[in-house]
Amino acid sequence: MTINLAPADVRKEGSGFDLPMALGLVGCQGHFFGKQLDKMMFLGSCRWMEACVRCAGRCRQRWRRGVWVEGAGGAEANAKEAAVVEGVDVYAVKSLPQAVDLVNSPESFTPVKVDARQMLSEAAQYSVDLRDVHGQQAASAPWKWLAPAGTTFLFIGPPGAGKTMLAKRIPTILPPMSLEEAIETTRIHKRPLGAGRQVGDW
Amino acid sequence: MGFDAYLVEVEVDVGSARMQDFNVVGLPDNAGRKAASGSKARCETAGSSFLMVRA
Numbered sequence: 001m002t003i004n005l006a007p008a009d010v011r012k013e014g015s016g017f018d019l020p021m022a023l024g025l026v027g028c029q030g031h032f033f034g035k036q037l038d039k040m041m042f043l044g045s046c047r048w049m050e051a052c053v054r055c056a057g058r059c060r061q062r063w064r065r066g067v068w069v070e071g072a073g074g075a076e077a078n079a080k081e082a083a084v085v086e087g088v089d090v091y092a093v094k095s096l097p098q099a100v101d102l103v104n105s106p107e108s109f110t111p112v113k114v115d116a117r118q119m120l121s122e123a124a125q126y127s128v129d130l131r132d133v134h135g136q137q138a139a140s141a142p143w144k145w146l147a148p149a150g151t152t153f154l155f156i157g158p159p160g161a162g163k164t165m166l167a168k169r170i171p172t173i174l175p176p177m178s179l180e181e182a183i184e185t186t187r188i189h190k191r192p193l194g195a196g197r198q199v200g201d202w
Numbered sequence: 203m204g205f206d207a208y209l210v211e212v213e214v215d216v217g218s219a220r221m222q223d224f225n226v227v228g229l230p231d232n233a234g235r236k237a238a239s240g241s242k243a244r245c246e247t248a249g250s251s252f253l254m255v256r257a
Contacts, residue, residue, distance in 0.1 A: 003238050004213040005228030012210060012230045015237065022241035024214030042212075096248040 001025075019044030022096055023103070031100055040103070043082075044093075079112040084119070084183065116179055124176055130169045136162055148174055 003021055005012050020042045027037065079092035089111040093099045102109050133140050139162070143153055147170050155163035177185065210228075224238040 001224050002215045002217060003224065003226045004215070005226070005230055005234065006211045006213065008228045010208060010210070010229065012228060012234050014231075015233045017210070017212060017230070017234050018237045018240060018244070020210075020212040021214065021237050022244045024212050025216075025241055025245050028214055028216040096244055 016043050019096075019099065023099060026096070026100055032103055035103055037103065042099075044099075076112070080114050081186075083112045083114045084116045084179075084186075086116070086179075116182075120177065120179060120182055123182075126169075126172045128169050128172065130172055133162075133166065133169065136166065139166055143170065144173065 003024065005017065023037070023042055026032070076092050079090050082088070083090040091102055091106075091109050092112055093102055130140075130144070139155065139157075143151070143166075147153070153170075155167060157163050224242070226235050226238045230237075
C-alpha cells in the first residue's frame with residue numbers, strides 16, 4: 001500500500017494528514033461511490049490542530065468550498081477557528097464514518113458559522129488597563145504614543161522590573177484590528193516554534 | 203505578510219502488496235509516517251464496513 005504526499009519536494013510536517021490518509025484508504029474500498037474528492041479539502045487529526053486559519057485561507061484561495069476539520073475533543077473549536085475565514089464552508093466531523101457521510105451527502109450537514117466581528121469585539125475587552133501603571137516613566141511614557149504608530153519595542157530589564165506587565169498593556173492602547181489584521185496576527189500567533197528556530201527566523 | 207499554508211495532495215494506492223505494508227513517500231515527518239498506520243487502525247475501529255480488504 002503506497003501513500004504519496006505531493007509535492008514531493010516539500011517537507012510535510014504536522015498531524016493534519018491523518019484524516020486525508022484515512023479517507024484515501026476508505027476511498028480505495030469504494031465507499032465514495034465515484035465522488036470526486038479532488039474538489040474538496042480535508043484537514044484533520046486526532047490531536048489539536050494549530051493552523052486552521054492558515055489552511056482555511058488556502059482553501060478559500062483555491063476552491064471556496066469546504067474545510068472539514070476533525071479532532072478528538074477539538075473538532076468544534078478547530079472548526080470555529082477555521083470558520084473565521086470568510087467564503088469557506090467549514091464542517092466539523094468527529095468520526096471517520098461521519099466524514100464519509102459528509103463526502104457522500106454534504107447537503108445533510110450544516111457548516112459551522114461564527115460571527116467573527118463579534119468575536120473580535122469581545123477580544124478587544126481587556127482585563128488590564130494602562131492606568132494601572134504608576135511610575136516606570138522611562139519605559140511606559142515613550143510607547144504611549146509610539147506604539148499606535150507601529151514602532152517596535154524591546155524591553156530589557158531584570159526579573160520583576162515590569163516588562164511583562166507593560167507588554168500586556170500595549171494592546172489596550174492600540175487601535176482595534178480589522179478582521180484581516182486579526183487573521184494575520186493569528187497566523188503568527190499559531191506558528192509553532194520548532195526546535196532550534198528563533199523568533200528572528202520568522 | 204504573515205504565513206501561508208501549502209497544499210498537499212494525498213494519493214493512496216492499494217496495490218498488490220499486502221494490506222499490512224505501508225509505504226509513505228513525499229518527505230513526511232515522523233507524524234506523517236505514523237499517521238499511515240494510525241489511519242489503518244482508525245478504519246478498522248470505525249466499523250466492519252471499513253475493514254481493510256481489497257474492494
